[in-house]
Amino acid sequence: MASLISCCASADTFKVSLLFEIMELRHIRYFIAVAEELNFTRAAARVGIGQPPLSRQIRDLEEETGTPLFLRLPHGVQLTEAGMAFLPEARALLAQEERAKKAAQLAALGEMGSLRVGSTGSAAFHPRMAATVRRFTKMHPGVDLQLREEPTARLLRMLEDGEVDVIFVRPGKTPPPKGVQMVELDKEPMLLVLPYGFATHEEVSRGLPLKAIAREPLILFPHSDGPGFHKEILSACRKAGFTPVPGQEAPQMTSLAVLVAAGLGVSLVPASLAQIQVPGVIYAPIGKGPAPVSRLCVAVREGRVTPAMQNFLTLLSPAA
Known part of the structure; x- marks a missing residue:
């Protein structure tokens, strides 16, 4: 292994700068053994070589240092001032080598490094994703898990560009882009998001038909952010026999209930978002007839699964 070492002794006693363009670590180990044993015979036994080869290695090291x-x-040896200045740096170099080895081993096991996880705002509320993130951070504390929230379309582009490693998205029925591997985790029913008083408690308990919102402005987030989600909802509405009245666009799915509470219309969200409690809003299941569903999928780039990613994906397995 090649190394570059700079070593400076105290200015009051001895100043020396040791620059080695080629320094083999075995020279360092041999030097430390001799420095600690202060005897070539004992040092040779300690490192497992003969005394003559050890003496030659030390002389090679001294030629490299130039002193x-x-x-x-x-009956033994004694460190020179240069040797005393060199010893702590040599020990530090070996300690750094051990840390480097350990870091490489941990990274190979997925126990070090980073993991960039992207998620849509709605996916973050799904218990499967939340539980996986929580378990991963507890089981693999050495991995820096970074969360990023973006719309589905943006996340897919980020995944293709290598800006994130794993994403949780709601793609509707849209197939994944080339080079992206996508696996469905869940298929959630969608709930109607209605202003309080839109229907009686009994009607809500039985479930309302999708056509109940036919004359209400339908609030959705921009089509460009989730084309698959839009397509799923509009397709279900057409099957129910109506074309929805366009309503205001929300900046994100988690804002839909707020706009409904403001009296701007009605909306639909995946069932897991019903945990967002907004005064003046009720969530109602869709009764008989066509009903949209929301697919929660996890996606990675094909052939780009690191050990840390593999550990994370393993926790997503139902058996994990």
């Missing part, structure tokens, strides 16, 4: 590191005595 003696040991004083040879009749």
Whole structure:
């Protein structure tokens, strides 16, 4: 292994700058053994080589440094000032090597590094995603998990560009882009988001037909952010025999209930978003007849699964 080392002794006693363009770590290990044993015979036994080869290795190291590191005595050795200055740096180098090895091993096991997870605003409310993120951070604390919230269309582009590693999206029936592997995690029923008083408690309990909102402005978020989601809802409305009245666009799915509470119309959301409680709003199941569903999918780039990603995806398995 090639290394570059700079070592400076105290200005009051000895100043030396040691620059090595090629430094083999075994030289460092041999030097430390001799420095700690202060005897070539014991040091040779400790590192598992003969005394003559060890002496040659130390002389090679001294030639590289350009200065003696040991004083040879009749019954052992003694560190020179250069050797004493070199010793703590040599120990630090070996410690860094061990840390580098450990980091590589942990990264290979998916226990170090980073994991960039993207999610739509609605997917973040799904218990499957929330539980997976919670378990992963607890089981793999050495991985820096970074969460990013964006619309589905934007997340798919980010995944293709390598800006995120794993994404949770609601693509409707839209097939994934080329090079993206997508797996369906859940298919949620969609609920009607209605202003309080739109229907009686009994009607809500039985479930309302989708056609009940035929004359109400339908609030959705921009088509460009989730074309598959739009397509699913509009297709269900057409099957129910009506074309919805266009309503105001919401900046994101989690804002739909707020706009409904403001009296701007009605909307539909995946069932998991019913946990967003907004005064003046009720969530009603869709009764008999056509009803849209919302697919929750996880997606990665094909052939780009790192060990950390694999650990995360494993936790998504129903058996995990």
